[in-house]
Amino acid sequence: AAGKYTIGISNTVQGNGWREEMICAMKAQALASGEVAKLNIAHRNTDAAGQLEDIRNLISAKVDAIVVNPADPAGIKAGLEEATKAGIVVVAVDQAVTEPSAYIISNNQEQYAYLGAKWLFQQMGGKGEVFYMRGAAGASADSDRDKGFKKALAEFPDVKVAQEVFTGWQQDQAKQQILSFLATGTPINGIWTSGIDNVIVDALVEQQAPMVPVVGADNAGFVGQLNTVKGLVGAAVTNPGSIGGAGVTLALQILDGKKPAQQTVLVNPELWENATDAGKAKLKSAADPSLSPEWPVSISIPDWTTYTKDQIVACKGPGE
Amino acid sequence: MSRFIRNQGWVAGLFALLIFLFVTTKLIQPGYGSGDFGSLARAVLPYAFAVAAQTVVVIAGGIDLSVAAMMALTSVTAASMMNGASEEYALFVVPFVLVLGFVLGALNGVLIVVTRAPDIVVTLATLFVLQGAALLVLGAPGGAAAEWLKASVIGTVPIPGLPDWADAWAPKALVLLVVCLCIIWIPLRRSRLGLSIYAIGSNELAAFRSGVPVARTRIIAYALSGLFAAMGGLSLTISTGIGAPIPGPYLLASVAAVVLGGVALGGGKGGLLGPIIAVFVLRLVRTDLTLLAIDPNVTAIIEGLIMVAVVMFGAFITIRGRPVGATP
């Protein structure tokens, strides 16, 4: 490739659609920018300590910039600091980090939960029981979202949490949980999910349970369901995996000497619902049945990514 | 001499592999130096403690599935205790957490002895219990670590009488690891207790008949495992500055390193040195894969292949090296 930079990438969750899309967006953006000679990707399942190891290895590999999806905002501070000291540009995507020298381009997780929950509670008429299906217990993204959910809940005093479960962001676990819950016969008025959404709709359909409003993420499968499943009212809150591509863009800008005005850029989520005609139209245009159902449909972020759909789907980086 | 080769041959081979990997690393990245070695030592730290924890119980004929969960619990406990506390308070936190690990480990042993259920079930159950406890201590990653603790793994140790360039290759993390392991392992290995641990792993009935207090020995083995795991948990808190309630990938890694290190799953055989070298090998392979910028999806394949290939090779030479006339 013609580029001049080597960019290191560190990610600590493997095997879920969102993270795979993020990696592909990074590759596609690196390729589309034409500025990157090589990507050096550390992509595996590990914890903050493991991510520190990866970051230090990337420092040893003498990359020019590191784009990192942090396992924890505070836990990798030492590694990021060392990277900056070594003259490496550090960009955190998806979540913030506490290291002040790092640049951050992040989805706003608290806002993500707040937006969806608020819409859901409005749909429920401001009262009733909600089934609260969280992510993985102990994960920082989950606790951020919990803050947003609780904030919305506080605004609707008549909405009660019927049941709170942790899906571990696992499809099978979530499905078993919803089925068990449905079998109890407890009436509910809405379901909030942390992105494990299409199996929930499946379960409602299979069990011929009364359809209640469901909030999920903009995963291709769920967006498709919002368009096609009869009687389903719901909303998809965007949480683009393509934020990874944006992170690469930001890193390249800094390397080229175009520092952004602020250290932190927040990409705010949008909410697409099928309760109104305008919302329906938006969902229709967003739907993309050709994508893997686990992939978020928002495969690009305006102003931040320049690759084409073919490029991200091909999932090839420079030199591949 | 031949006995040395029989007993230590595997460890020596592993060490040769490690040296080979260092040479390879230097070839891949000519700039690889003492600072990078320090990084390696820090990366090794939690794995090494996890593997030490696993080694003790495997030698005693058991297996501890709760190692990683124990590390998570001790890590969040330490991190939440030190959160907002004074630097001196950490002087109390460290021994407290170590004792906590020791006691919880002993509890594993007691449960195994009392319920008579297989080790694998009991520690699977305690895996959930410890994970749950970790979540109760800290619902999300957080907490803090004392600055002096964080500093204790950064930089190098000036060793009197050694030139500076040599000191640079003695990172604090490595020295800390060696000291912590040796303080426990060497006296243990020389004691009757150590022999008893090997004995119950080798043949429990024979050990019992030789007058070994089997139950007590098993409990102590698990307690030591808990202690090592607590060290691992502390090392996590020290290196990240936080505690995370979700266990890291230390369980399977510890089992893999134990086997790579020449400790028989089944008990009675092997030592601590082999597994520790195995941890270095595995971490260094990871470094090399990153330095080479190998496609991340392929790295999983390579790591799996290396694991299988090394163990197969070991099995192969034992099959070949069997003296003529021995019944297989």
Place this chain on the structure above:
Amino acid sequence: MTDIATMPQPVSFGRRIKRFMADRPLIPLIILLVILVVILQILRPGIVNERWLANTAKFAIPLAILAGCQTMTMLTGGIDLSVGTVATMSAFIMATQIVNQDPAVAFLLAMLPAVLIGLVNGIGVGVFRVHPLIMTLGTSLIGTGFLQVYQRTVIASGAKIPDFLNWLGTGVTYGFPNALLLFVPVAVLIVFMLNRTGFGRLLYAVGDNERAARLSGVRYWQVIVALYVLSSLLAGITGLLYIGLIKAPSLSLAEPLVLPSVAAAVIGGTSIFGGRGGYTGTIIGALILTVLTTLLTILQMPEGGRRILFGFIVLFVTAAYLRIVEDR
């Protein structure tokens, strides 16, 4: 020489019951299961209905089949940690290949990695004598790597769940899940195989005393290779069933089933050291775990508390079962 000890002792009622249960280890296990169901019904009156039963069966079936893989491999003193990866691979390949391929071709392609991984496992364990835990862990890493590489080639083509699998996975006929149509024959076959075929006998014999089996003319590697291929095939079929149930092909679809499958086999009375156990117990073990998961889902308590409770119940169930079955 008259003494009370020589007279036929009156056997107490409690002892008689205990002995009765010890001879039929399934009964206490079923009783434990029923107790759990009763607790569930007390906590949430009305939950135990036809629909709940069907759902429980649906989720217990894939777990029970994978636990069957563990049972068979554990009988020989092994374990198969690659079942999760194998099931995931076949599910993912099926869902992605069905888009452009004939169903029969897609099916064959989906089962191909299962056969390969089983074969490699079998050769590693049976010929090279690699410890099964390491061997299957290694192949599962390798398999995951390949799956990720494969995944990148099919991002554009999307995925589809074949209607038949959908019907099998989620369908219910007269209140009975259709999955039973697959499971009942499989279970009968496994039980028959273990008890009434030469191959089944050999699994027990090899696990109990490999040398004795060898002296009786058994070729270890044949048994082991056949076993791991069979285990992998079952895992592959489970993957197809599971994708029909979950309907979301992900790269970690069946991984969460691995530890529970081991637990189900162990709770069901199969020894991880080989030579002892059977499949009927395993099935109940899988049901117990599934019911337990439900129980914990509907309990209103912090996640940490739930996990702690889960751990303790697993421990209690296993210990209670052992106590009842052991005639000591």
Place this chain on the structure above:
Amino acid sequence: MPKSPLLDATGVAKNYGAVAALRNASLSVLPGEVHALMGANGAGKSTLVKILTGAINADAGRILIRGQLLDVRSPAAARRAGLLPVYQEPSLIPDLDVLSNLRLTGTPVEPFRAWVRELGIPNLDIRDTARDIPLAILRVLDLARALAVEPDVLLLDEMTAALPANLAEKVLEVVRRQGDAGRSVIFISHRFVEISALCDRATVLRDGSTVGVVDIEPGIEEKIVEMMLGTRIEKTRVAARAANDVAVVGGSRPRLSVRNLQLGTKLNDVSFDLANGEVVGVFALEGQGQDELFATLAGSIRPTGGTIDVDGAPVKFSHPSDAIQAGIAYVPGDRTEALAMQRSVRENIALPFSAGLRKWGPIRMRREQVVVSGAIGRLQIDTRAQGEVQRLSGGNQQKVTIARWIAANARTILCFDPTRGIDVGTKQEIYKLLRELAGQGKSVLFYTSEMEEVQRVCDRVIVIFGGRVVDTFPVEEADEPALMRAAYGLPRGARADVGILADVRPASDAEAAS
């Protein structure tokens, strides 16, 4: 005036589920006495030893040591009370070297070494791992370890069963001196020669109860047997046939023909024939290559040279299944090597039926049942605890290993010390069985550590020394002095100069040996 007993156990009972291993056993041992504990297989001898030494806990019973009530709850407690056992199975930790094994039990090293030398093992390396040491030596080390701490009561459970004659002799000598030194020994053995040479009194167990205590005196043997078995048994001398009969039965071709067999340094140039209908004995001291010879013929090890012909056709075995295919079955001396201990008697016996790939399918249960129960009946296996072989007594386990090949109808059986640890009654049965098999045209290669067995069953004897066949005797000439001389590698006709072997019976002055 009668001395007061050192150890006095009464009313000991132990149940395993439905099986009563001991009902009402009592045992009283005087200071300085060598006391035999006798009983048929499964009578409960080992169980009693385990109870006395804290390895298992009794359901009922009272144990007095020097008149004091003692509750031996663990092996460690028994040690403190001065009771030290040598169990029927080796007790060294397999993965530790001998020295560590000594440290583990707190055994002083120098006395141990002295005893080991005394017991006829001059060059033991105490850095050797126990796993690598042959079974017979391990047994001796167990004994030396017990002796080294100078226990008040030494309990020896079939100590000599797995020993070759030379080692057994040393053991007996040492044990007898224990009695002289004022220490008591409880001695379990199925060999009357040993009992009469060694013991002062005997306690006899039958079905878990003590049925009598007798003084050992000439002629008491019959009475003990009667008490042990409850009935009188015929002690017949099984008639071996003359060598020329064999040739008639077997035709001209030998069943098994071994020529110049070579295996590393263990076997040099071993040649012999085994005809159809013939029982050939193999006699050797410990470690002369007999283990390797049997393992080679059984297909367990590949020879490094030489040929094996079966029915005149050359064969090469690369796996025991090849040997089995050729109709050659191997019964190892160590039953733990041959049995799946957690499986039933039936499965153990039927195991070879499923071995081949072709036999992996459904089992014909009824046919199997018939064949298996035939074999069980033929060896009179006590099947009360048949659900798991490990619950059978040692002797009954041994029978299962033979029954397997009776059921499989093997044409040639390689028996490696098959009567090890088997009671007199059963021994007779086995001798008869082997002769019967020979009568049906089958052939048997029979290694034994007991010389008198040679004369009871064999047609011919080959003697192995240093991995070579040093002599072959027709049975008539195989008297014990001749065998022993050959076993030490001394040529025939050189008898005058070897005083050591004037009489192999330990009863006579073995002291003259040194």
